[in-house]
């Protein structure tokens with residue numbers, strides 16, 4: 001396994017900016033995910049690591065080796081694409097063996113390696129099947145086996161689950177994570193699905209419009225988003241514009257234009273947040289961190305929307321001067337209805353102060 005380092009990488013296509021000034025340091029054996037909306041530059045970055053695109057500026061290293069202008073077939077990478085790119089009329093074995101034949105391994109060697117990797121992806125019985133006789137999930141495993149059979153230094157996965165239905169996607173997500181942990185292969189994963197990114201990754205890079213917004217563990221990204229984009233893209237968030245009324249070494253008191261006052265903790269502020277008295281600032285509050293009943297930052301409002309999901313009850317609550325999305329874990333109690341009054345409290349540790 002190798003580390004991957006991108007140093008000051010910029011890629012332009014004529015006048016279009018693909019990605020700008022990227023600096024990433026992926027550790028050997030790490031599961032690292034590029035996450036962001038369509039067009040943010042995820043695939044462009046992955047293609048530069050693969051060698052399908054060369055960067056306009058900057059350098060790429062695998063460990064200490066400069067691979068910036070090395071051809072894809074000289075990079076020892078395994079890759080799985082969204083559409084799998086398998087040969088439909090060939091068998092599972094023939095598809096998996098393809099990369100080994102190109103690399104001129106002996107027949108016995110190829111058979112041994114193909115059998116081994118078919119076991120890894122749990123397709124022991126399917127060696128002789130044609131690709132077009134397999135389900136979507138099985139095809140996905142063949143694509144994964146084909147990428148893994150060459151024992152790559154780095155595994156690149158570009159939205160590998162997007163053609164699978166929800167249930168299968170969840171199963172395959174667990175399967176890929178298991179394989180990755182077992183093999184310890186450095187993995188770079190591209191997705192626009194935040195749940196997938198959170199569940200699988202050691203670290204996530206959130207991108208928007210060609211720029212890195214934040215790099216961190218799933219917990220850091222979720223609990224300590226640096227700016228409004230990250231807090232709204234990852235999970236649900238109530239984002240409120242408020243003014244800092246007072247601030248000391250521990251507590252921050254904020255107020256909005258309608259006079260709603262909340263108290264939060266200074267330690268829960270993004271490094272990018274302007275934490276000074278009088279500054280206007282955005283405050284993020286996760287719906288699931290709001291509690292029903294009395295406590296810190298108690299507010300009383302009227303329910304304007306109710307949604308029961310089984311796991312939770314989601315409410316929209318209109319409080320004079322502020323509207324909040326609230327998620328209460330379902331413990332089988334009575335559902336409140338539209339028009340009912342509800343008392344809420346927001347623990348001070350649940351306010352997070354964002355940068356722009």
Ligand code: ATP
Nearest residue numbers: 013016017018037038039040041042043044045192
């Ligand atoms: P998606 O999730 O839709 O695949 P993405 O995050 O992978 O999106 P990229 O495909 O990396 O985004 O595209 C980043 C930007 O670069 C976009 O504005 C895109 O239009 C542009 N771009 C990508 N490839 C090319 C190309 N070959 N020629 C011109 N522009 C390109």
